[in-house]
Amino acid sequence: MRIESIGPQFIGKPAEVAGPSPAQDGAGFGDTIKKAVLEVNDVQREADVLATRLAAGDAVEIHQAMIAMQKASTAFQFAVQVRNKIIEAYQEIMRMQV
Amino acid sequence: MGSFSSIDISASGLFAQRTRLDAIANNIANVATTRTDSGGPYRRQQVVFRAHGGPFQAGRAGVQVEGVTEADDPPKVVHDPSHPDAGPDGNVAMPNVNVVEEMVDMITATRAYEANVQAITAARAMIGKALEIGKA
Numbered sequence: 001m002r003i004e005s006i007g008p009q010f011i012g013k014p015a016e017v018a019g020p021s022p023a024q025d026g027a028g029f030g031d032t033i034k035k036a037v038l039e040v041n042d043v044q045r046e047a048d049v050l051a052t053r054l055a056a057g058d059a060v061e062i063h064q065a066m067i068a069m070q071k072a073s074t075a076f077q078f079a080v081q082v083r084n085k086i087i088e089a090y091q092e093i094m095r096m097q098v
Numbered sequence: 099m100g101s102f103s104s105i106d107i108s109a110s111g112l113f114a115q116r117t118r119l120d121a122i123a124n125n126i127a128n129v130a131t132t133r134t135d136s137g138g139p140y141r142r143q144q145v146v147f148r149a150h151g152g153p154f155q156a157g158r159a160g161v162q163v164e165g166v167t168e169a170d171d172p173p174k175v176v177h178d179p180s181h182p183d184a185g186p187d188g189n190v191a192m193p194n195v196n197v198v199e200e201m202v203d204m205i206t207a208t209r210a211y212e213a214n215v216q217a218i219t220a221a222r223a224m225i226g227k228a229l230e231i232g233k234a
Contacts, residue, residue, distance in 0.1 A: 010173075061108060061112070061113060061116060063112045063113075063116075064109070064113075065214065067105055067109050069107070070222060071102055071105070072216075074101075074102075074222070074225050074226075074229075077226075077229055078229060081229055081232040081233075082232075084232065085232060
């Protein structure tokens with residue numbers, strides 16, 4: 001029985017192999033992550049500003065500050081979950097037998 | 099803002115009830131005020147609310163403070179000739195504020211505020227549950 005070597009049927013057409021295609025719509029994965037992180041940062045900063053203004057005695061309702069902080073914490077928790085998923089996928093690939 | 103819209107709606111309710119409590123506090127503070135900028139005794143003030151943006155649509159709802167109206171029931175007339183604002187007949191026009199009514203309004207405002215906080219807590223719990231979807 002003859003075992004075929006890896007022939008042109010496998011490596012013949014490198015042009016068709018889809019490399020990392022940085023997005024037909026212009027936004028790659030990195031951009032998306034960056035945008036998400038910036039958004040979380042914005043929410044955090046808003047909460048920070050409100051808390052500072054409340055402490056400084058400005059006309060800010062306590063519930064406004066509390067809700068802003070809650071939103072910030074929720075957004076951050078979501079970001080952490082996304083990060084966990086990414087790490088999980090990365091480790092899954094690293095464990096792959098080659 | 100998607101996930102946070104119910105929190106925003108409840109926040110508008112919190113603000114509305116806080117405004118209402120402000121009006122109640124103002125009424126109680128002025129329970130014996132006989133002089134105002136518009137002349138005459140203080141008149142009981144009520145906050146009027148309006149639903150935000152017509153029929154309910156997800157992401158665009160809530161309550162807003164429409165304005166403050168003055169109750170037009172007549173002032174309480176008290177016979178007190180020694181009062182500086184007493185008329186020639188010794189009667190004083192006192193504000194049409196009833197402290198007992200204000201107390202009842204205060205209770206309902208407090209409870210409504212609590213209900214809105216409870217709604218926020220429920221929304222938070224929902225979001226927290228949604229975040230658990232990601233966990234193994």
